[in-house]
């Protein structure tokens with residue numbers, strides 16, 4: 459893990475932000491050709507809409523556009539569906555017949571990998587740490603409905619979970635199965651960055667209809683998508699500032715933007731590498747912890763629902779919108795700025811947080 463001082467770089471002045479890494483400048487066609495060189499199957503429903511948030515913009519005093527990545531289709535959608543186009547192609551190319559994953563109860567990744575695995579005809583096993591006593595609700599419910607072989611573990615201890623997974627994987631291999639283990643396979647994570655390099659091309663094309671004169675202030679949960687948006691916008695020489703919002707403490711949910719981006723660059727045949735000094739991560743909006751929404755997150759979810767009829771989630775997008783609201787209220791945007799909020803989905807978890815979100819007792 460990198461030194462914390464490098465991990466959490468909070469930018470104080472949007473105007474002075476500069477990228478230190480230099481991606482080679484590419485035309486849109488060149489970037490697209492790089493991405494098209496990878497094996498792919500079409501699972502996500504693309505393009506997703508880009509939408510003007512009129513009433514929210516009026517309330518916050520800054521123009522806000524929302525990229526509706528919650529509408530990617532598969533099993534209640536979200537950013538992860540984009541990844542599956544590349545990840546499932548990789549699994550099929552490797553001859554997999556079982557998709558194996560380790561993700562706890564609130565995981566959108568677990569839901570989407572499960573639905574995509576089923577869609578392409580693979581069995582799906584998810585080992586869910588610290589989930590034994592969770593209600594079968596939200597992402598767990600959807601995994602159950604799609605017929606996941608769910609292993610709900612009591613423990614979250616790394617060694618114990620790994621031992622459990624190793625035994626299970628060995629047994630499957632002895633039975634003659636070819637297992638695609640999403641924790642071990644690089645493409646499972648790299649696909650997040652690669653698919654958001656492609657999303658950058660999609661957004662850029664859509665922005666032509668939105669008359670955006672000045673810089674675009676992009677807000678997204680810190681992670682693979684952040685890396686993809688950063689790398690591609692730099693390659694295309696776009697005036698975008700990509701702000702990654704951290705949603706958990708490093709020991710709870712570590713957004714390793716650098717490693718994930720560099721693995722993706724490797725897959726695409728680039729020799730450039732990202733460094734922590736290139737990455738902006740905002741750590742003020744975590745609230746009490748990962749998968750625990752604070753008051754600012756709850757306020758953000760209610761505000762966007764009330765003004766725009768758009769639902770955000772309490773684990774990721776609510777915290778990202780809390781950052782946008784705070785930036786607006788503390789005068790960090792210029793009047794001519796446009797905010798691009800990447801709505802990465804996560805909606806099934808609304809139902810796990812009914813007590814926190816409901817307005818009535």
Ligand SMILES: Cc1ncc(COP(=O)(O)O)c(C=O)c1O
Pocket residue numbers: 536537565566567650679680681682683684771774775802803804
């Ligand atoms: C709703 C939602 N948004 C954002 C993220 C971050 O994803 P990534 O690291 O792939 O960008 C996740 C990851 O689980 C998620 O579920």
